[in-house]
Amino acid sequence: MSLSVVILAAGKGTRMRSSLPKVLHVVADKPMVAHVIDSARHLGAKNIYVVYGFGGDVLKATLTDKKTDENSGGDLIFVEQTEQLGTGHAVDQASPFLKDDEDVLVLYGDVPLTKISTLENLLQAKPDNGMALLTVYLTNPTGYGRIVRQGEQVIGIVEQKDANPEQLLINEANTGILLANGGDLKRWLAGLSNENAQGEYYLTDIIAAAHHEGKTIATAHPETEIEVEGANNRVQLASLERAYQARLAHELMLAGASLRDPARIDIRGSLTTGSEVSIDINCIFEGKVTLANGVKIGANCVLKNCSIGEHVEIKPNSIIEDAIIGENCSVGPFARIRPGTTMHKNSHVGNFVEMKKTTLGEGSKAGHLTYLGDTLIGKNVNIGAGTITCNYDGVNKSQTIINDHAFIGSNSSLVAPVTIGETATVGAGSVIAKDVEKDDLAVARNKQRNIKNWQRPVKK
Numbered sequence: 001m002s003l004s005v006v007i008l009a010a011g012k013g014t015r016m017r018s019s020l021p022k023v024l025h026v027v028a029d030k031p032m033v034a035h036v037i038d039s040a041r042h043l044g045a046k047n048i049y050v051v052y053g054f055g056g057d058v059l060k061a062t063l064t065d066k067k068t069d070e071n072s073g074g075d076l077i078f079v080e081q082t083e084q085l086g087t088g089h090a091v092d093q094a095s096p097f098l099k100d101d102e103d104v105l106v107l108y109g110d111v112p113l114t115k116i117s118t119l120e121n122l123l124q125a126k127p128d129n130g131m132a133l134l135t136v137y138l139t140n141p142t143g144y145g146r147i148v149r150q151g152e153q154v155i156g157i158v159e160q161k162d163a164n165p166e167q168l169l170i171n172e173a174n175t176g177i178l179l180a181n182g183g184d185l186k187r188w189l190a191g192l193s194n195e196n197a198q199g200e201y202y203l204t205d206i207i208a209a210a211h212h213e214g215k216t217i218a219t220a221h222p223e224t225e226i227e228v229e230g231a232n233n234r235v236q237l238a239s240l241e242r243a244y245q246a247r248l249a250h251e252l253m254l255a256g257a258s259l260r261d262p263a264r265i266d267i268r269g270s271l272t273t274g275s276e277v278s279i280d281i282n283c284i285f286e287g288k289v290t291l292a293n294g295v296k297i298g299a300n301c302v303l304k305n306c307s308i309g310e311h312v313e314i315k316p317n318s319i320i321e322d323a324i325i326g327e328n329c330s331v332g333p334f335a336r337i338r339p340g341t342t343m344h345k346n347s348h349v350g351n352f353v354e355m356k357k358t359t360l361g362e363g364s365k366a367g368h369l370t371y372l373g374d375t376l377i378g379k380n381v382n383i384g385a386g387t388i389t390c391n392y393d394g395v396n397k398s399q400t401i402i403n404d405h406a407f408i409g410s411n412s413s414l415v416a417p418v419t420i421g422e423t424a425t426v427g428a429g430s431v432i433a434k435d436v437e438k439d440d441l442a443v444a445r446n447k448q449r450n451i452k453n454w455q456r457p458v459k460k
Contacts, residue, residue, distance in 0.1 A: 329347050
């Protein structure tokens with residue numbers, strides 16, 4: 001049977017104290033609702049209905065202009081809830097789109113940490129003639145709707161404000177996540193009443209309706225409470241962030257990575273690690289990052305959309321973005337590798353070296369205080385401290401080419417476009433604006449003058 005998903009995302013989130021819709025606040029640098037959408041896609045949902053209210057324009061723009069993952073498609077259908085009349089009313093806004101012969105899964109845009117495996121268990125739990133609920137056992141269920149059973153059978157859900165003293169003692173709580181047949185769901189939604197303490201149409205009331213029809217109501221449960229927790233304020237949002245990061249750190253360590261402190265790592269995308277990888281504290285991984293076998297990442301590094309080869313060492317306080325680092329390279333400390341850069345095997349950049357759209361050839365090195373922009377560097381080239389490739393004339397970018405085995409002396413400026421030949425040498429302190437031929441020495445300095453009895457300036 002095909003699956004459609006309804007995601008409730010209409011809440012304003014007043015307690016967030018923000019102009020953004022609540023579901024657009026981020027966990028791991030991705031909107032909460034985007035996590036939920038990705039889960040729906042992983043389940044193979046044919047259609048995903050996002051029920052929105054406050055901030056609909058920015059919600060739609062965010063979710064359609066920026067794909068939530070690499071498999072995003074045109075499967076999102078936005079449904080407006082003009083009045084906030086309860087969860088039952090919200091789901092009912094999608095009723096005109098739902099088919100009688102499909103299963104419908106209801107999820108929440110501010111509950112981003114529900115595991116795929118948990119939702120798969122819920123799908124498997126649903127009987128042919130019934131529905132399935134995701135419930136959770138809580139030490140303190142205050143504020144949650146309680147699952148009412150008759151023996152082992154679920155017969156209804158009672159909200160906190162409508163519960164009697166005996167029902168308040170129940171510790172099996174409703175998460176709001178449920179799965180039902182589309183035809184059944186539409187019929188039950190149409191029969192909802194708002195005669196309750198809140199004056200709202202509760203989605204939970206469909207459980208009693210299903211029971212009265214003789215339907216079997218099955219349950220499934222998450223592994224941990226955090227899977228079904230939402231965020232109504234920034235304190236709760238921060239708790240979700242830490243829980244999510246702890247989950248990812250746990251998975252990394254089980255996969256063989258060593259984390260100096262699992263509580264001090266942030267993964268804002270996907271991180272794939274080989275064997276014998278070690279990561280020091282306060283490192284941030286954004287986008288898609290791959291670390292091959294034997295990689296060592298020092299403290300306070302930021303890596304974004306990059307591939308790091310085997311036995312590379314990234315020393316502390318380095319930033320790498322949209323770059324490829326080959327095997328046995330070393331980077332940093334305090335290096336910045338910008339987009340479009342490739343370091344070939346056994347190459348090295350040291351402290352306060354910045355590279356942008358540059359290829360550093362095999363065995364080449366730039367040890368200190370250097371900027372290399374729009375540069376093609378061959379094998380076994382030495383770049384002296386303080387070297388700059390002057391790639392921008394105020395309007396256009398131009399390329400510098402440094403061929404194999406060249407030696408660039410310290411404090412040199414290479415004014416692009418310019419080519420340094422194979423095994424050529426540039427003397428320290430030179431400004432090179434013309435090509436240097438193979439094996440040549442280029443020295444471009446003004447003649448030194450020593451002025452006798454020079455009077456230093458004095459402070460006025």
